[in-house]
Amino acid sequence: MKISLLSDTHGYLGEELLPHLEDADEIWHAGDFGTVDILHKLQAIKPVRGVYGNIDGHEIRSLLSEEIYFITAGVGVLMRHIGARPPRYTDSILKALHEMKPMIFVCGHSHMLKIEMDQNLNVLYINPGAAGKEGLHKVRTLVKFQLTEGTIHDMHVVEWQR
Secondary structure: OEEEEEOOOOOOOOHHHHHHHHOOOEEEEOOOOOOHHHHHHHHHHOOEEEEOOOOOOHHHHHHOEOEEEEEEOOEEEEEEOOOEEOOEEOHHHHHHHHHHOOOEEEOOOOOOEEEEEEOOOOEEEEEEOOOOOOOOOOEEEEEEEEEEOOEEEEEEEEEEEO
16 A cells, blocks of 8 residues: 655645655645645545644544544554654653554654654654645655555655745
8 A cells, every 4th residue: 555644734735746646545644734625635636544733723623533543554553743753752642652552653743754663662653744835844745655464665755845
């Protein structure tokens, strides 16, 4: 299963992202869509798994949850927009990581790309950075990878100047 993971679009989905979304089996969005139109545009391309972020309004919040846990291709995934980072997770995320034991924890919010294996919790932490133009980040990013029978592989980052 091919995944394109993004976050923090803040109402902007540039044409340059589209080829990186169209070749995926699923699009994952870790919150701060900005507008419900972004969610609908993504859903028109591929199936979307996502959570709402702190800037998302009632329309998106009525369609998505604050946190989701799912298993796909044998990989457990926990996603929430705000979750901090290893080893300084929020208390609620730390509790969820201990209880659910996902292979991947995805969050956004910071606009800073970070991929790290948390050896203490045996979870791959992924923050895809920000795909939109709002914020202090200088580079727009998304993360692509594949899931096959309980494994994560072929991960790479796609970047654009803001």
